[in-house]
Amino acid sequence: MEALGRRIGESLVAGDLIVLTGALGAGKTTLTRGIGAGLGVRGPVQSPTFVIARTHPSLVSGPALIHVDAYRLGSAAELDDLDLDVDGSVVIVEWGQGMVDGLRDHWWEIEIERPTGEDVGGVADDDLDGDTTRHIRITSHP
Template sequence: MIDAENIVVATSDDMHAFGVRLGRSLSAGDLLVLTGPLGAGKTTLARGIGEGLGVRGPVTSPTFVLARTHPSIVGGPPLVHVDAYRLSEPIELDDLDIDFAGSVVLVEWGRGMVDAVASRWVDVEIERPTGAVGSDENEADAVDEPRHIRITRHDQDPA
């Protein structure tokens, strides 16, 4: 996994490229929680991770299906991409019956959810500037502005 704790990406292309590098460093059993506001670049990062892992795509937001599995086309682990936004409690994440040990799992909006199903994960928090453009949210999402990524590793001792 990439060792840097704080990263700045200037454009959405850079976010994708960072995802490719990150994806190449992941292996089965890795769990990442992608956190950030709408338009922060979580799905762009997930697309890059999918490309880096060599999975069948396209990697798109799984908002309406909750979880989407992308099998490897290069003999590696599958990517399971989860959108936990509509889940109300951690048990619902467990109910999705995800193969955490045999897959690379990305959970968007999963902060506070994964600690009930895993003892080890990486939080990838994406911050984007606010107020850089007008108050129209669509206009703000279209602006290619730098994002700050903070990576925090969590490793809970099993009790």
């Protein structure tokens, strides 16, 4: 996930908005860590669960990365109230499905599916390692 994120990050520019969807443990933050590495931002990139949004400035004169965890936000209005610099930064929103329509005219959604224990013969989810194959779907929205 991190290597994929790095490749994605190398192609992003200021104004790009990405929504990440997937279950807990699917790899959203790991993907974002790779995107941050590809952008060349200051780390560490970690889950912004308790701060809701964290800005990582560029170390290479590129755009900053704003990493948002919208899980505890109740609406798109609450996301808009964060007053994010969506034009001058790359913005990644975890759990942002249905919340970003008003932020940009165009945005990307990356859906990450990770098999559960039920999918692989009843193995406990905690016993699945980080190398478990993920399925990625990238969708462009108007």
